[in-house]
Amino acid sequence: MKKNDRFIKTYTQGTLNQTEIWVDRETGVNYVYHSAGYSGGLTPLLDKSGNVIVTTIEL
Structure with a gap:
């Protein structure tokens, strides 16, 4: 993985x-x-319960 490939804009x-x-x-x-x-500004995306939204990524 390249250095700039860590984040994906969805x-x-x-x-x-x-x-x-x-x-x-x-x-x-x-x-x-x-x-x-x-x-x-950048911040973690939260669901309605206040938990961080985590997406399963298959590499």
Whole structure:
């Protein structure tokens, strides 16, 4: 696996105000990234119970 292949973008929406979902291929943890203009933030994606969403990844 290349150094930049650890994360996979699975969802994207918007252009100037952009929301993306990324999955860590090593842990399966889902992250949501949101950017607006020159700022942005990344956080683990949680379900309605507050648990981290983990996707099973087959390599």
